[in-house]
Amino acid sequence: MGSFNLQPYKIGIPQSKLDDLKARVASDPLPPVTFEGKHERYGVTRDWMSQLKTAWEAFDWSKEEARLNSFSNYQGTVEHAGHSIRLHFISEQCTANPEAMPLLLLHGWPGSFLEFTGSIKYLKQHFHVVVPSLPGYLFSELPDDMDFSPMDVAATMNELMVNLGYSQYFVQAGDWGAMVARLMAVYFSECKAIHLNFSPVLPIDSYLAPVMPSVLRLRTPQIVKTLTTPLSSLAGLILPPPDQLGLSARDRELMARSNRWNKTGRAYAIEHATRPSTIAHALSASPLALAAWIGEKLLEWTDESPPMDEILALLTAWWTTDTYARSIYAYRHSFGNQPNTKHFERQCYIRVPFGYSSFPKEILPCPKRWVATSGNLLWYREHTRGGHFAAWERPEAFSEDLRDCFAQLAKAGNISFANSKL
Helix, strand or coil, X not given: CCCCCCEECCCCCCHHHHHHHHHHHHHCCCCCCCCHHHCHHHCCXXXXXXXXXXXXXXXXXXXXXXXXXXXXXXXXXXXXXXEEEEEEEEEECCCCCCCCXXXXXXXXXXXXXXXXXXXXXXXXXXXXXXXXXXXXXXXXXXXXXXXXXXXXXXXXXXHHHHHCCECXXXXXXXXCHHHHHHXXXXXXXXXXXXXXXXXXXXXXXXXXXXXXXXXXXHCCHHHHHHCCCCHHHCCCCCCXXXXXXXXXXXXXXXXXXXXXXXXXXXXXXXXXXXXXXHHHHHHCCCHHHHHHHHHHHHHHCCCCCCCHHHHHHHHHHHHHCCCHHHHCHHHHHHCCCCCCCCCXXXXXXXXXXXXXXXXXXXXXXXXXXXXXXXXEEEEEXXXXXXXXXXXXXXXXXXXXXXXXXHHHHHHHCCCCHHHCEC
């Protein structure tokens, strides 16, 4: 506890880095005009990249930096596995209720703490809000001499909350941050309830068993074997037809979207998992290359494309902090055979009160009853708008979900807020 060394932190990108970035953007060439470059189904278009390049050359980071510094930023050092890891985080107190429950918000890839900043003003009316940069992202360190895993992230996040003086807390997360939240709920008693907006699970025992005879007739043994894995590990294979699974019309739409992502949207994750060093060298050499790699996801994974200035703020923060190479370590765990890295695993079943928000443009959406097989699901809400970056895309609706969800989960779990401080 004494080594935490909590200090206020002021974000300040050196002007030399910003000048270097602007020069690189100006000098980076665009590829030649091609058939593929004219069609969104093949990735970012050349026209969009040209617009981004022009806008980035004129982008004023100082305005975004001032906005981020309007929040209460800190750094603290947590001890884990023999390493001292300096972490950045925002901590905003609920002044209306000193006994409010602490709420930890976890981003994923290619996100950052920035995606929650639009929600903080709503959430701090009900919670003490903590929004970290995960290890390796932006202003948080990542050890370069250990194979850091989602379990290591979970341990560092719990250590952060304990060092802040919280004996109990709630967690919200999406993307691979959701796996971290799940691990925190399973392995750390301080985590009393969680809310997710991403949980790619594919239970075979409860819902595929009735259709297994037809699956066995129509599919190869290899495909049948994959049906016990999470959707993100299907390696491009297709699920049984939705009408064989007894799904509602909405569920069928969700599964069709999952199928499309498995067929055409997951190549980046395989590269992250299998050749992280190679892709890190490629994307650390050119800001426009990084913009294409990340921009594709921001366009395809959202219900409505984010404003260009918000995309540029994220890209500028990533480039000037060398985040990309330090951010993709989770993929080799999630796509490999390591234990405790998949939402469907029995040992990752969430026994604490669990809530879930379903957004229609999520990249791997799942039916409610499938999500319920992975935890003690006591609160659930469907939305008609929104995608993978729920807090960024719909901050008011997202914040309302958390308020309603945790109020119900606290009641169901008989959680007392009065004892949150150590």
